[in-house]
Structures are given as C-alpha cells and as structure tokens.
Amino acid sequence: MGDIVEFEMNDDGTGVIEKIPERKNYLSRKAPVIKGVSEKGRRFEQIIAANIDYTFCVVSVDKPKFNNRTLDRMLVTAESCETIPVIVINKYDLLKKKKRDFWYELYTTLGYKVIRTSTITSQGIEEIKSLIQNKTSVFIGHSGVGKSSILNLLDPRINQKVGDVSEIWNKGRHTTVTVRLFKLNENTFVIDTPGVKEIEPYGLTREDITHFYKEISIVSRKCKFNTCTHTHEPDCAVKKAVEDEIIPYERYDSYLRLVETLEEDKY
Ligand SMILES: Nc1nc2c(ncn2[C@@H]2O[C@H](COP(=O)(O)OP(=O)(O)OP(=O)(O)O)[C@@H](O)[C@H]2O)c(=O)[nH]1
Ligand SMILES: [Mg+2]
Ligand SMILES: [Zn+2]
Numbered sequence: 232m233g234d235i236v237e238f239e240m241n242d243d244g245t246g247v248i249e250k251i252p253e254r255k256n257y258l259s260r261k262a263p264v265i266k267g268v269s270e271k272g273r274r275f276e277q278i279i280a281a282n283i284d285y286t287f288c289v290v291s292v293d294k295p296k297f298n299n300r301t302l303d304r305m306l307v308t309a310e311s312c313e314t315i316p317v318i319v320i321n322k323y324d325l326l327k328k329k330k331r332d333f334w335y336e337l338y339t340t341l342g343y344k345v346i347r348t349s350t351i352t353s354q355g356i357e358e359i360k361s362l363i364q365n366k367t368s369v370f371i372g373h374s375g376v377g378k379s380s381i382l383n384l385l386d387p388r389i390n391q392k393v394g395d396v397s398e399i400w401n402k403g404r405h406t407t408v409t410v411r412l413f414k415l416n417e418n419t420f421v422i423d424t425p426g427v428k429e430i431e432p433y434g435l436t437r438e439d440i441t442h443f444y445k446e447i448s449i450v451s452r453k454c455k456f457n458t459c460t461h462t463h464e465p466d467c468a469v470k471k472a473v474e475d476e477i478i479p480y481e482r483y484d485s486y487l488r489l490v491e492t493l494e495e496d497k498y
Contacts, residue, residue, distance in 0.1 A: 234281045256313045257281040258369055261431040276433045280369045280410060280422050285362070286314040289372030289381070291322040294396045295403065297334065298373075300485040301430065305371055306343070307443040307489065308432040314369075317344045317362065321377040324349040337479060341445060350380040360385055365418040374426025375403020382423050386415050391423055437490055444486045446478050462487065 234254065262277035286309035290302050302318065309316035318338050338345045346362075348355030359381065362368075370378040379391035394406030407425045414420055432440075437460075441448050447469055451459065455466035461483075462470075472478040 254281040256283060258283050258286055258309065258312045258314055258371075259433050260308055260427075261433045263427075263429065274433075279371070279424060280412075282367055283312070283314040283369050283422075284366035285317050285368040286312075287317050287319050287359075287368055287370045287372075287378075289319045289321055289370055289376045289378050291325075291376040292320060292330075293322060293325040295373055295375050295401050299334065299481050300488060301373060302334075302338075303444070303482070303485040304430050304432065304489060307435070307440060308371075308430055310443050311432050311435055311439060315344075317346065317368075319346050319348055319355070319359070319370075319372075319381065321348045321350070321381065323347045323354055324351045337482075348377075348381060350377055350384055353384065356381070356384045363415075363419060363421060367420040367422070369422040369424060371424050371430060372426060373403065373428075374405045376426065378426070379407050379423055382413070382421060385421060386413070388415075389413050389421075389423075431489075431492055435493075437493060440486070440489055440493075444482065446472075446482065447486055450478060460490075 258279045258281075259276050260279060262275040264274065286305070288302060288305035288309060290297055297320075306316050306318070320335060332347075335345050335347055344362075346355045346358050348359070350356070363385070370382060372378055375394070375396040380393050382389045382391055383393070391411070392406055394404045396403050403426050405426060407423055410422060410424050412420055412422045441451060447461070450468050450472045451461065453468035454461070454464070456464055459467055459469070461467050469478065469483065473480055473483045
C-alpha cells in the first residue's frame with residue numbers, strides 16, 4: 232500500500248501495472264511466526280506500507296492499557312525504516328489525574344513529537360490534521376487503541392468501521408482487517424492498518440537498537456567496555472544512569488527486552 236505505479240490503461244477502463252518505480256522507503260516489521268510456513272527460528276520481513284513520511288505510533292491511555300514497550304518497538308520500527316515517528320496517546324479522556332502527563336513528558340523530553348488525543352473530546356485532532364497536510368502518513372498500533380476512530384475524524388469520507396474493546400481481555404477485536412490508503416487531497420494520503428499483536432523491527436543488530444534508544448546510546452559511550460551489554464559488566468554507565476534515575480527504568484527494561492528478541496531469532 233502506498234506504492235506509486237506506472238500503468239497502461241486498457242480500452243475497457245481496466246489497467247495493467249507496468250512498473251513499480253523504486254520506493255522512497257517502506258515500513259516493515261518482522262512477520263509473525265506462522266506454524267509450518269517459516270522455518271524454526273527464521274522470521275521473514277513483512278512490508279506494511281511504502282513511501283511514508285510519518286508513522287503515527289498510536290497508543291491509548293487505557294482500554295487497552297498503555298504499554299511503553301510496545302510504543303518503543305513502534306518507534307524503533309518507524310525510525311529504522313527512515314520514516315518520521317509521531318506518537319499519538321489516544322483516549323486522553325480516560326486519563327486518571329494521578330498519572331498526569333508522565334509518558335507525554337518522558338517522550339517529549341526524548342525529542343519526539345507527541346500528540347495527546349481523544350476522539351470523544353476531539354482534543355489533538357486539529358493538530359494531526361495540520362501535520363498530515365501534503366504528506367503520506369501511516370497509522371499503526373495495537374487493536375483497539377483507536378486508529379480508525381482518529382482517521383474518521385480527519386475526514387468524514389474515510390468512514391472506517393470501528394470496533395469495541397473486550398471488557399474481559401481489555402483488547403481490541405481486530406476490526407480493521409486490511410491495510411487501506413485514503414487520498415484526502417492531491418498530496419495528502421493516510422493509511423489505516425489492522426492492529427497487530429506484536430510490532431517488532433526487522434533486521435536490526437544490537438548496535439542499531441542501541442542507536443534508536445537515544446539516551447542509552449549517549450550514556451553508553453561512558454561504559455568501561457565498548458562491548459558492554461549494560462547488564463552485568465562493571466563500570467556500566469547505563470546501569471549507573473538508571474540507578475541515578477537519569478534514564479527511566481521503563482526505557483532500560485524495554486531496551487533489554489527488545490535486545491533479547493535478537494537472541495530468540497538465532498535458534
Ligand atoms: N474513551 C475513548 N474511546 C475511544 C477513543 N477512540 C476510540 N475509542 C473507542 O475504542 C474502540 C476501538 O476503536 P477503533 O478505532 O476501532 O480502534 P483501532 O485501533 O482501529 O482497532 P483495530 O482496527 O482493531 O486495529 C471503539 O470502541 C472506539 O469507540 C477515545 O479517544 N476515547
Ligand atoms: Mg481499525
Ligand atoms: Zn554499559
């Protein structure tokens with residue numbers, strides 16, 4: 232979805248795709264493991280969309296519950312595919328006062344663009360509308376976070392089906408089932424995607440992952456060993472920064488868990 236194609240028009244109005252010119256970039260993830268299809272331990276690459284400017288990484292305050300590890304994986308995926316990530320924290324109407332703006336402040340401090348939205352109060356929707364002008368934007372995130380609901384507010388012609396969130400599992404019901412591109416005007420495109428269980432970046436090394444966790448990357452230059460994995464080594468600047476609460480524990484934990492997924496691929 233999002234490919235620019237050259238095609239020949241037949242007399243009956245149908246077309247034949249002649250050529251797909253080189254993609255500017257494309258957003259991809261590790262394909263889920265399907266029993267009997269991929270060999271054990273081998274994960275394929277799954278392309279989500281092509282020629283993307285912004286990847287809107289949508290999470291919700293609650294229903295489903297906010298999960299920072301999921302957000303971090305989406306950010307690494309977006310950045311490693313050379314798209315610009317924008318964080319959308321949706322369902323802000325459900326925010327409990329005591330939680331305040333912890334995550335908003337954390338990711339803003341890290342340098343990300345963060346938009347707080349609610350499709351009930353319309354908070355943040357105008358901000359998204361102005362950002363997407365003359366760009367191609369893809370919306371990704373777990374099922375039920377409100378991707379289709381947000382798109383519906385961007386343009387009434389979109390009219391995507393919206394599903395409820397299971398009370399028991401606190402998860403969406405996979406309402407959107409295919410990737411769909413909407414043309415809003417000559418140069419503005421938005422893409423809705425089905426919520427997926429796991430979004431893991433494809434084809435990265437430990438060094439790549441470290442690079443995308445900016446604060447860990449900067450601090451790690453002061454580790455005693457340049458091969459430091461920031462787990463058990465002495466004089467690890469990253470562990471020290473976590474103890475001193477300079478790096479939030481949540482980000483460190485998320486980083487280690489993402490690095491662990493590299494090991495899972497090896498056997
Ligand atoms: N309270 C609240 N509920 C919302 C908000 N946005 C969406 N919802 C509800 O969340 C549920 C899921 O919304 P969808 O837009 O279908 O979510 P989705 O991310 O497109 O889900 P999939 O298509 O399954 O990936 C629906 O019941 C919406 O009404 C919001 O800002 N606040
Ligand atoms: Mg949807
Ligand atoms: Zn270290």
